[in-house]
Amino acid sequence: MKNFLRLNTLFNKSGSDRYKGLKIRIVLLDAVLSLIPLFIVVTISYFWFQQILKDDFRNQLKWEIENTKQSIEYFIEERLSTIRFITSTYTYEELSDQKKVNDVFTKLKKEFPGIVDFGVIDANGIQRSYAGPYRLLGVDYSSQNWFNEIVVRSSYISDVFMGYRKIPHFAIAVKKEIPDKKTFWVLRVTIDVETLKKYATSINLRENDDAFIINHNGIMQTTSRFHGTVLETYKDFKIIPDEKTTVKDFNQSKNDCGICGYAHIKNASWIFVAVIKSTPYAKIPNIFRNELFYITLLSILFSVAVTFMLTQTVVNRIKKSDQEREVAISEIEHSSKMASIGRLAAGVAHEINNPLAIINEKAGLIKDILEGSDNLQKNKDKFLVLLNGIFDSVSRCRTVTHRLLGFSRRMDISHDLTNINDAIKEVMGFLEKEMLYRNIKLELNLKENLPKVTTDKGQIQQVFLNIINNAVDAVEEGGQIDVSSDIKDINTIRVLIKDNGVGISKDKLKHIFEPFYTTKEKGKGTGLGLSISYGIMQKLGGTIHVESEVYKGTTFIIEIPITTETL
Amino acid sequence: MSQTKVLLVDDEVEFTVSLAERLQLRNYSVQTANNALEALGLVYKNRPDVIILDLRIPGMDGIETLKTIKKYDPTIEVIMLTGHGDVHSVKEGMSSGAFEYIMKPVEIGELTSKIDKAQKKIKEG
Secondary structure, three states: OHHHHHHHHHHHHHHHHHHHHHHHHHHHHHHHHHHHHHHHHHHHHHHHHHHHHHHHHHHHHHHHHHHHHHHHHHHHHHHHHHHHHHHHHOOHHHHHOHHHHHHHHHHHHHHOOOEEEEEEEEOOOEEEEEEOOOOOOOOEOOOOHHHHHHHHOOEEEOOOEOOOOOOOEEEEEEEEEEOOOOEEEEEEEEEEHHHHHHHHOOOOOOOOOEEEEEEOOOEEOOOOOOOOOOOOEOOOOOOOOOOOOEEEEEEOOOOOEEEEEEEEEOOOOEEEEEEEOOOHHHHHHHHHHHHHHHHHHHHHHHHHHHHHHHHHHHHHHHHHHHHHHHHHHHHHHHHHHHHHHHHHHHHHHHHHHHHHHHHHHHHHHHHHHHHHOOOOOOOHHHHHHHHHHHHHHHHHHHHHHHHHHHHHHHHOOOOEEEOHHHHHHHHHHHHHHHHHHOOOEEEEEEOOOOOOEEEOHHHHHHHHHHHHHHHHHHOOOOOEEEEEEEEEEOOEEEEEEEEOOOOOOHHHHOOOOOOOOOOOOOOOOOOOHHHHHHHHHHHOOOEEEEEEEOOOEEEEEEEEEOOOOOO | OOOOEEEEEOOOHHHHHHHHHHHHHOOOEEEEEOOHHHHHHHHHHOOOOEEEEEOOOOOOOHHHHHHHHHHHOOOOEEEEEEOOOOHHHHHHHHHOOOOEEEEOOOOHHHHHHHHHHHHHHHHHO
């Protein structure tokens, strides 16, 4: 019982660490298993959402560019239509009248802000009438590009240029044929670049964004915020001439990346360009990211808490069942010990009762003689013989009681220096009588000078007793049991217990160390002896195994570690 | 009244000799045997009335010896002698036809009373 308590405390001490380790391992494993998918989902959804927002922003930008382009086109178209209307309404002669021109210009300017001047040019390129802030009457345009263009077209919208006035502007000119005279005249209106810029920047621009117009040669038609002033060359982004509105990502350097969109403007050789470097779509993921962060954090906390609780429950169950098993095993050990003590007691009773019976008869005989005769002298010799017989029997009893005391005393002492051969001989002392009665031959082959081992002698003897008892039960009358000891290697003593009994079949052999497994008839065996022996050998750091052949016999091999210096 | 013929079977010579002498003093005719074969020989040669048989004797198991004797002559009564409380063997012996059992060390009055009861049973048939 003392041993059991000591073992239990030992178990609990190392056991709590074991359960802690188990708990940590389960929690970590479960956390990894449940959190990895969570992280994958969160990461994927984060980038996916960001991509969706960017795509959405890009589509919106495209739509805005399209709108701006249309409003610029509408602006030009409207002015062109007005000028056409004027050329259709008024004759060359009417518009050659300076007063009339002034009148029309005033009205026009009132309706269409941004118009700078207004003039009529004849087929020779000479300005015939003019209304506006500059002195351009009589100026000859015949050598200018736009005039050459208008000669072959019905209308013309120029790029932005400086012209005579040295202020950037662009011109809209409409040619009016006079078929009778086979000649023509041109009505020309110039428009302030600022008006054009107003249209270009009507798109929704943020802090870092820019929007402007260039011509097909990359010359800036409006002044931009960051990409140069009017008539400078725009180089930053390569615009591929295309009829469709295009939106593209650009990534020229770490600080110079964003989205560039452009659209061609009909009836003028211009391209509307928007360079968007602000990233409003990135702000939304920030909000999303925060929410995602809290959701993830909550999920992790929840998952860890659930895992922890589950693990706690599972580990507690395991712990409880381990403890129950320990208790059950120790109870079995105890009952087995009791059974072996019972068996021992029966043997001892027999061994003591026999000499007691002799004492009883001899003392009884002396009494009988004394009662029947008064002549003590005559019976003196007989009395002496009888008394010697009594002393011999007492001596026999003493041997038995001493042996028993020695055996039981060691039951509770653990780890003393033990001579295995002596331990075997003591066990045989209990069994030799039974073997003698059953005519069983015992062959002891104990190697001399075996090193002493530090082990629990009582427990080792219990193992020997269990196995030799089994051997005695297994052999027929006249059978043989060999018990031998030798040194297996420098660390191990080996004890072989061999019988030539009935043997154990292979299917039974694999069960024989299981608790409650017995092949003995009911009432004779508890089925615990071998399982207890197995447990004892494990506790003592040794091993026990068995080899058997049916009808030939069984050999138990017990290996005991030598844990102390040799003798 | 003729003497009751008792056969005392035990492996302890000292025991059989002393007990035999005590029984003889009490007017029983006693033979002793120290193993099963010797006992069976005496049963055959000089049929006893009552056998006092130890359950653990060399050569043959006490129960086997009992069965052999009862098979040979069921009218011989057997009193089993046991040195320890082997209840299993005692039960088996009683069911195999033993008349009585007695524990060692033997109280002589108890033994003679059981021998007499056995003898009475034999006489009554």
